[in-house]
Amino acid sequence: MILFGQPWFLLSLLGLGLLLWLYLRQPRRQKKIVSQVFLFLRARKEILTRFHRLRFFRNLIFFLQCLAVLLLGTASALPLTGFYPLLGYRAVLVLDSSLSMMAQDVLPNRWEQAREQARQLGSNLLADGGEVALWELNQDPHLVLDFTKEASDLDRALDELAPAFSAPTPAELLLERLDRWAGERMLTVYLISDMALEIPPAIRISHLALRPQPVGTPCGNLAIVDAVWQMDRLWLKVANFTNQPRTVRLDVGGSTSVLNLEAEEIGSLEFQQTRTASVLPIRLMEEDALPWDNQLDLTIPLPPRILLVSSSPFLESALEAAGNNVVTIGPEDYRPEIPADLIVLEDFLPSSLPERPILVIHPPMSNPYFAWTETATLVIPRTRTDPLLRFVDLSQIRFQQVPLLDPPASLAPVVRGGETNILWKGFFNNQKTVLLAPSLSSSSWPLEPTFPVFLDNVVRWLMGEDPLHSTNDAESGILIEPFNPSYQGRGTPWGLYGTDRADGLSFYTVAQPNQQESNLQIRADMEQFGLRSAPPDLLRPITAAFLITALLVYALEEVLRKLYG
């Protein structure tokens, strides 16, 4: 089946009708009054042969013109036979096997974590029908397993790998060897490492989609091992891996803080940090053998605009406490066109769901989306580890009225209590959706401190902001994305991924199988931001066919012009 990225361009095929109309309207023959028809009749046989030849040429040109219009219209509509190339469909997993991966400061150690990540990433990619190759990064970076589609091959190769001593700078050599795949559009290199290596800033790797995957905490004397910004609070964790106490100075957005750390201690710092900038630079000011993990740029998201359709005062104050821009309206004032980044619906569901992320709290009994049977009293067991429940403990919360909902399978349950689930998250109506079943008015939870934290977790998840820390190297321009262990889908999450900020943005489209609308949405997003993407696979051949056809038309017209004037 052929899909079209810009199907409205198919309207240009109406030009075929115009062409046909012009063809039918053109005078078949020019009328000439002459005095010597009988002489033409004498030469008739030869002239009639010419007549048939000219008619053939004319029809051929008309056919080619129609074909050219058809090809042009089709090419303009960006035809696709499948989907955009999946990032990671052909992936190279590079596993750092240096001895630093065996450090026992974290358990399980980095090597075990890295192998597990490689195994999970590989199996996800293979499940999507991709191919995976495995490289070992040590003093002599080499290919361990060539591209394979078998998960068992990958498992076997991973089991056979063992860390060995490594010089500290093998990355340059690795990149040089990885150059064999330079230019492969669909290839992604996952570098799974503790990042105790140097990637020279001079190396531009825009031709490779290199995605470093930090594992555990980096080795070194000092390191920023975690950073979380939430609800105007900034938590930092700084590690001292040495066997001597250290006093470290920390530059957070221009203000310096001092922290005393014992030997092999990981200390925490907490700051009041409002949204003053989109990126907050954090630097350790001490000399360190491994500066890579001493710097961090924390991306602080802009406050989302939240449309709250509710009559509950708790929700509004809880959302505003997290710094969000909240507009509260009653259900009777709801209009789909009211601008908002996400919508919170309490005790209300509109006739058509908005095309934005939504948090649905206690949907009304009669709604077309979620089957609603009866209510129950629930006691929530211990807090789960889902990002939505980060810093949220529901074990002391009681819900008096919880409807037994049966949402679609695309919403995955997050919290289960008693007979039913109370919290779901996932995609519904192609939008990120969080569904909370209990009625807030029947519970004391809105009065608890964890309630605004929960709401902030929800907002972050709905807005695509993962609360996990993220780091990047400001000098090399390499974006380092954390491996997201909470990812529930198959393969890599879809979205836009940048690889090189210094050389202009070169983005890669990641598509979900069987999600045509998402793929097209990605394309629209890319065009909106002026980003380049891989062209649809049929665009080039169709464009080439159009050019050839147009040249043929031109050549035939020239021949006819010379023969017949």
Place this chain on the structure above:
Amino acid sequence: MPLSSEPFPGFSEALLRRLARFRFRLRPGLPGRGVGEHLVRKGGASVEFSDFRTYSFGDDFRLVDWNSYARLDRLFVKVFRDEEGFVLHLLLDRSRSMDWGRPNKWQFARRLAAALGYVALSAFNWVTVQALPDSFFLKERRGRGMIPMFFQFLDQMPPGGSLDLSAALEEYARTHVQPGLLVMLTDALTPRGVETGIKRLLARGHQVVLLHILAPEETNPNMLGDLELEEVEWRDRLEVSLDSFAARTYRYTFQNWRRELEDFCLSHQVPYFLLSSDQTVEDVLLKRLVGVLLG
């Protein structure tokens, strides 16, 4: 003094004076009619000496050459050429096919006919004009006094109608028994040809001259492409697609047709002149016809 008070449109006085000096060159033995200014070989009463012959009984003594008798002691009489008139038949094709081409064939033919008739009338010969198709006919006229009327007749003659030229010539041969110099001005573009008609005219004793008038577009058509051709005279239609090769084929066919007509004329001692309507009448008269038809 002008020979005509109303010269034919486009004819200058100088041209008319020059034309007045021309005489038609007729075939020996062409029957004359009355006295004119055309000298014939046979004996006559003009002042133009022709020959001597032996005196025979009954000859006029006034014609005896007494100087010869004094030298040779024999009687000879002087023979003079006769001055006769003749009939110039102008057969002017005025069918619709003649009213075509750039320059127009009809205008060219009419001017040429006017010039030839002027030459004949200036020499006190008889001129008759038959337009074909035959709704216009000028009965035999003679003398310079008829020139204005002759010019007016031609000037007012419109083109039109369709013509089976061969049948028209046969009809003319049947109805006009007085032989004379018969000049046909036609494009001969008729599917049945003109050969049969010319034979009939020759059988009647006419001295036939064919002035074959064609337009440049007929000799070398410059039209190409998809065409629907419509015959101007017979309204026949033909759809053709002309490329350069087909145009060459037409020219080849045209040359064959013209050569067949010319060969026929040569074999029947009919002077044939292929004239193009983009020529001037002066050029035709002074360069093509002088020495052959005019002298």
